[in-house]
Amino acid sequence: MANHKSAEKRAKQGEKKNLRNRMVKTHVKTAVKKVLAAVTEKDENAASVLDMAKSAIDKAAKKGVIHKRNAARKISRLAKKLNAINKANA
Template sequence: MANHKSALKRAGQNERRRLRNKAVQTRVKNVVKDVRLAVAQNAENAIEQLNAAKSAIDKAAKKGVLHKKTASRKVSRLNRQVNARQA
């Protein structure tokens, strides 16, 4: 365990960030899963789900939870799936 006041503070900050990052990451996983389910079920709301996923993924990248290129790749792959189902 940390012995200095600054180390205690840093440990607390790290824990708060870990929990926040975990929540954001879980949200990203859930919206991606929603898009894939909508595509698989030929749902009409796949585009709406895609837009929600894009928003959540971009916010995660902005906060540093996801790397910028990882976010871009996820959005691109979801876009391809939705477009393939539309055609």
């Protein structure tokens, strides 16, 4: 347990950051699931859902919640799935 004022402050800041990080990660996971659902259903709005997911992932990377390469990899894989569906439909 924290014994000094600065240590107590750092512990409180850590709790706040932990809460924010969990919220942002949950938002990213939900966005990814929506894209995957749209791709499996071959929804015509899948591209707009992907754009929203890209935004959420990029914001998470910008805030430092996930690494920038992790964000790029997630976006790349989602786009690859969407492109495969579009190619199959064409």
